[in-house]
Amino acid sequence: MFRNKAFSLLKLIPLMSGQSNVAYKFIHPAIASPGHRCHRSVEHRQRYTMCPDSAGGRPISAPQTKVMAEEELPGVLILDIGGTHGVLENLAALLKKHFHLITMKEFLENKKEMSKKIQSVFVFECRPAIDRELLESLPNLKVIGNSGVGVDHLDLKMISNFGVKVTNTPHAVADSTADIGMTLMLASARRLVEGCQIAISPDTRYFAVDWLGVEVTRATLGIIGMGSIGYKVAQRARAFNMRILYHNRNRRRKEEEKAVGAHYCEKMEDLLQQSDFVMLVVNLTPETHKLIGKKELGLMKPTATLINISRGAVIDQDALVEALRNKVIRAAALDVTYPEPLPRDHPLLKLNNIIISPHIGTATVQAIHMMAEEAIANMLAVLNGQPIPSEVFPK
Amino acid sequence: MSKKVQAIYLWWHKPVIDKELLQSLPNLKVIANSGVGMDHLDLKLVASFGVKMANAPCAVSSSTADTGMALLLASARRLVEGYHIAISSGIEYREADFLGVEVTGATLGIIGMGSIGYKIALRAKAFEMNILYHNRTQRKEHEEQAVGATYCKKIDNLLQQADFVMVVVSLTPQTHKLIGKRELELMKPTATLINISRGAVVDQEALVTALQTGVIRAAALDVTYPEPLPRDHTLLKLKNIIITPHLGIKTDKATYMITEEAVENILAALNGLPIPSEVLPS
Numbered sequence: 127m128f129r130n131k132a133f134s135l136l137k138l139i140p141l142m143s144g145q146s147n148v149a150y151k152f153i154h155p156a157i158a159s160p161g162h163r164c165h166r167s168v169e170h171r172q173r174y175t176m177c178p179d180s181a182g183g184r185p186i187s188a189p190q191t192k193v194m195a196e197e198e199l200p201g202v203l204i205l206d207i208g209g210t211h212g213v214l215e216n217l218a219a220l221l222k223k224h225f226h227l228i229t230m231k232e233f234l235e236n237k238k239e240m241s242k243k244i245q246s247v248f249v250f251e252c253r254p255a256i257d258r259e260l261l262e263s264l265p266n267l268k269v270i271g272n273s274g275v276g277v278d279h280l281d282l283k284m285i286s287n288f289g290v291k292v293t294n295t296p297h298a299v300a301d302s303t304a305d306i307g308m309t310l311m312l313a314s315a316r317r318l319v320e321g322c323q324i325a326i327s328p329d330t331r332y333f334a335v336d337w338l339g340v341e342v343t344r345a346t347l348g349i350i351g352m353g354s355i356g357y358k359v360a361q362r363a364r365a366f367n368m369r370i371l372y373h374n375r376n377r378r379r380k381e382e383e384k385a386v387g388a389h390y391c392e393k394m395e396d397l398l399q400q401s402d403f404v405m406l407v408v409n410l411t412p413e414t415h416k417l418i419g420k421k422e423l424g425l426m427k428p429t430a431t432l433i434n435i436s437r438g439a440v441i442d443q444d445a446l447v448e449a450l451r452n453k454v455i456r457a458a459a460l461d462v463t464y465p466e467p468l469p470r471d472h473p474l475l476k477l478n479n480i481i482i483s484p485h486i487g488t489a490t491v492q493a494i495h496m497m498a499e500e501a502i503a504n505m506l507a508v509l510n511g512q513p514i515p516s517e518v519f520p521k
Numbered sequence: 522m523s524k525k526v527q528a529i530y531l532w533w534h535k536p537v538i539d540k541e542l543l544q545s546l547p548n549l550k551v552i553a554n555s556g557v558g559m560d561h562l563d564l565k566l567v568a569s570f571g572v573k574m575a576n577a578p579c580a581v582s583s584s585t586a587d588t589g590m591a592l593l594l595a596s597a598r599r600l601v602e603g604y605h606i607a608i609s610s611g612i613e614y615r616e617a618d619f620l621g622v623e624v625t626g627a628t629l630g631i632i633g634m635g636s637i638g639y640k641i642a643l644r645a646k647a648f649e650m651n652i653l654y655h656n657r658t659q660r661k662e663h664e665e666q667a668v669g670a671t672y673c674k675k676i677d678n679l680l681q682q683a684d685f686v687m688v689v690v691s692l693t694p695q696t697h698k699l700i701g702k703r704e705l706e707l708m709k710p711t712a713t714l715i716n717i718s719r720g721a722v723v724d725q726e727a728l729v730t731a732l733q734t735g736v737i738r739a740a741a742l743d744v745t746y747p748e749p750l751p752r753d754h755t756l757l758k759l760k761n762i763i764i765t766p767h768l769g770i771k772t773d774k775a776t777y778m779i780t781e782e783a784v785e786n787i788l789a790a791l792n793g794l795p796i797p798s799e800v801l802p803s
Contacts, residue, residue, distance in 0.1 A: 210616055251617055301625035305648065309598050312591035316768050322601050325764040326757045330749050333766040335533045341774040343583040365647030366587065467607065475608045482607040483600060484619070490598070492623040 199226045200509050201243035202271075203233060203264070205253040213250045217498045221248060224502055230254055242266055246505045248498075252279045261288045269508035271501035272518075274488065275299045275355075278410040278437055282520035292518045293504035296354060298496035303487040304358035307435045310459035310481060311363075311403050314431050315342045319481050340402070340429065340456070343367050348401030350394065350417070351408030351436065352378055359405060360386040371397045398425040403433060410437035411521075418442065423449040431457045435487055438464030447473045450480060461487050524548055528787045530780075534561040543570045551790035553783035554800075556770065557581045557637075560692040560719060564802035574800045575786035578636060580778035584770040586640035589717045592741035593685055596713050596763050597624045622684070622711065622738070625649050630683030632676065632699070633690035633718065634660055641687060642668035653679045680707040685715060692719035693803075700724065705731040713739045717769065720746030729755045732762060743768055 202225035206212030212229075213221070221227050226243060233240045244264050247256065249272045254260070256270060261284070269291045272280065277294055285292055313319060316339040324330055324337075347363045349356045352374040360370050363386075370388040372378075377390050391397040398404060404426060408414045418432070419442035426432070432455055434441055443464060449455050457479040466485055468474060474482065488497060500516070507514045523545050529536070529552045536542065538552060543566070552567060554576045567574055595601060598621040606619070629645045631638045634656040642652050645668075652670040654660075659672045673679040680686060686708060690696045700714065701724035708714070714737055716723050725746065731737050739761040748767055750756060756764065770779065782798065789796045 212617065214618055301649075302623065305594065305624050306598060308648075309591075309594035309600055312587060313595055313600055316588060316591050316772070318591055318595055318763075318765060318768070319601055319604050321765040321768055322763055325749065325766045328752050330752070330766075333749060337766075338771050338773050338776065339768065341584065341772040342587045344774075362644075362647045365644045366590075367583070470610050481600075481604055483603040484607040486598060486600075486603050486619070486621065489619060490621050490623040494620060 199224065200245040201226045201228050201240070202505065203228050203230065203244045203247045203254065204250065205230050211251060211253050213248065214494065217250070217494065220495070220498050221502065224506060237263065245269070245509055246271060248501060248505070249273060249280070250498075256280055256285060258284060261285065261290065269293060269505050271505040273494075273497045273501050276410065276437060277518050278439075282518065286520050291508050291514065293501065293508065293514060293516050294518050295497045295500035295504070296516055298493060298500045299488050300354045300358055302490050302493040303355045303435055304362060306461055306483070306487045307355075307359045307405055307407065307433060308362050310433050310435070310461060310483065311347070311405065311431070312342055314433065314457050314459040314481050315340045315345075315403070320478070340431075342403075344369070345402040346371060346400055347403045347405060348372070348391070348397040349388070350374075350397065350404065350406050351414075352388070353407065353409075355435075356405075356407035357382070357386070359407060360388050368403075371401060373397045394422070395425055398422055399427070401430055402427065403431050405433045406436045406440050408436050408440060410439055414440050416440070416442045418446075420445040420448070423454055426455050428453060428455065430455050431459065433458070434460045434462055436462060438462045438466065443474065447477070450477050453479075457481075459483075461485055527551070527791055528553065530783055530787070531555060531562075538562055538567060540566065543567065543572065551575065551787055551796070553577075553786045553790075555776075555779045555783055558691060558719060559800050564800065568802050573790050573796060575783070575790070575796050575798045576800050577779045577782040577786075578798055580775055580782045581770045582636040582640050584772055584775040585637045585717060586644060588743055588765075588768045588770075589637070589641050589687055589689065589715060590644050591768075592715050592717065592743060592763060592765065593629075593687065593713070594624060596715065596739050596741040597622050597627075597685070601763055602760075622713075624685075627651070627684040628653065628682055630654070630673070630679040630686045631670075632656075632679065632686065632688045633696075634670070635689065635691075637717075638687075638689040639664070639668070641689060642670050650685075653683060655679045676704070677707055680704055681709070683712060684709065685713050687715045688718050688722055690718050690722060692721055696722050698722070698724045700728075702727040702730070705736055708737050710735055711738050713737065713741065715741045717743045720744045720748065725756065729759070732759050739763075741765075 202221055204213050204227065206229050207218045208215055218227060228240055228244060241263050242265065245266050245268050247270045249270055267290050270285060272292065272294045275294050275296045277292060280292060282292060344367045346369040349359055349370065349372040352372040363370055370386060371391050372388050373391045373394045383390065406418065417440050423445055446458060450458060459481040461483045462485055463482065474480060488494065504514055504516055524547065526546045527548050527550050529549065531552060531554045549572050551573045557576050557578045559576055562574065564574065625648050628651040631641055631652065631654040634654040645652055652668055653673050654670050655673045655676045665672065688700060690699065699722050705727055728740060732740060741763040743765045744767055745764065756762060786796050786798055
């Protein structure tokens with residue numbers, strides 16, 4: 127099974143004798159597992175063990191948590207355990223090791239007593255929603271630990287005004303999300319979903335020989351947004367001999383470009399015009415809202431495929447419907463839409479040159495577990511006044 | 522017409538080459554296959570008529586490797602199931618416990634490390650997969666090192682360790698039903714079987730049982746026996762399987778390149794030159 131399953135990513139650190147404190151350090155999976163053959167870049171590893179906002183890059187000192195009875199553990203608010211939108215059972219068990227777990231139902235039934243205990247909120251699949259009313263009712267709230275890297279569902283300014291910190295989980299999501307990007311690209315190019323339907327359809331008598339997809343090997347992939355996830359996509363695509371173009375706010379270092387054979391396109395238009403596959407891997411911000419609209423789709427090749435693993439709102443969905451209907455582009459594959467899920471009568475659901483997946487970017491047994499661990503480490507760091515591995519600040 | 526035919530270009534195993542056809546074509550010099558598999562041809566029979574045969578190994582390998590990776594990823598991440606949830610009129614949204622399994626860092630066991638198998642290893646390496654392989658012969662050390670692959674002399678060792686087992690062999694009497702009840706039971710219950718070889722390399726009845734009883738997690742087949750399967754076949758009804766209609770090399774570029782390769786082989790044969798991809802009966 128996945129190698130890291132045997133390890134907790136929260137390593138208990140023995141302290142000096144005589145101390146009754148327990149301390150935890152978040153070990154990045156790259157260095158957690160002995161013998162794990164991992165080729166993550168050294169730079170990435172260093173970024174992890176150095177506190178991002180400490181001058182001179184001091185190593186993270188372990189958060190100190192007093193050994194406490196269970197009820198004295200800091201309270202963490204979650205929506206629910208199990209059910210459609212609740213935290214998974216095994217994640218709840220993980221949280222219970224470090225926190226006093228309080229569900230929304232328990233909180234609402236006993237606001238007076240519970241509100242003081244809640245020092246943190248674990249946001250899982252964007253729930254619970256963080257609004258002003260909730261923030262006002264939690265006087266001792268110090269941190270919102272988000273499971274996942276995107277925080278566009280959180281009003282960062284408002285939360286900051288309450289003196290509450292927000293953290294995300296950039297490290298735990300990167301591999302799974304890059305993998306989903308590759309999955310969607312390959313599935314769309316080779317018409318995999320359509321093919322499955324043909325293979326099992328009661329009407330199929332034979333497999334048509336003129337039924338073709340498009341080649342991935344040696345095609346041109348344009349990556350819009352070359353952060354950690356975008357870079358991992360590039361690493362994977364390179365192994366398919368793909369020609370890689372990228373567009374990013376900032377240009378990557380030469381060695382990084384060379385390592386994946388990526389060419390920088392300062393103008394997004396150049397990338398759009400040359401790519402066979404365009405993959406969106408940006409954060410959702412006011413600048414990237416409807417980044418891909420009618421004009422951008424018009425610049426793409428009619429044989430090109432658009433893949434979105436960012437957020438639905440990065441694409442103008444109405445423009446996409448038109449582009450797909452009129453064959454302005456060949457096809458699209460979306461792991462994300464706006465909203466999620468789409469209304470059942472939305473035109474995107476009726477097109478035959480689109481694949482939509484239900485936001486499964488990090489939906490693996492291993493990734494979900496790693497995200498919870500990364501969130502826990504971040505929340506504990508805040509509560510213990512230690513340097514925070516992945517804090518997110520309002521603009 | 523019979524005197525004019527000097528070459529046959531086989532497209533998706535047709536026309537069928539039998540004794541009658543061979544006898545009716547006195548000037549036939551070469552049969553060029555579009556694709557690499559030759560299991561549909563009676564090599565000895567064709568050779569006995571003095572007709573040469575060629576396949577198209579170069580054009581297929583990348584496209585087939587891509588198909589293998591597409592199936593591996595789609596199965597691991599439950600893409601097809603997810604798609605149906607996303608577009609279905611009934612279900613509101615996926616449950617939080619709709620989870621697939623991780624590909625990055627997992628162990629891939631490649632059975633058959635020819636050109637296609639090797640290209641799969643190159644691709645899998647970029648996903649930081651731990652690669653094991655089983656082959657008739659061990660590859661050279663530098664080839665193994667380039668993809669970080671470890672040789673498993675015994676297929677059992679590969680089956681016991683792999684999270685994903687990919688079958689990439691030619692169909693021969695030795696590989697017929699290579700993966701049967703015994704092999705499936707050696708695999709992990711969390712493992713996925715991917716077949717991009719030929720349907721007959723897997724014992725389909727044993728696979729049905731293995732999938733139904735959770736002996737393995739899932740399977741993804743680009744090939745079956747026969748193709749297509751009868752519409753009432755049990756494999757079509759299982760939830761933990763993806764079947765694709767022999768995608769193999771079905772892309773615009775690959776089909777063009779295959780034809781170019783076949784033309785090259787045919788012209789070489791007709792001009793009495795060495796044939797680039799000649800296939801001889803064993």
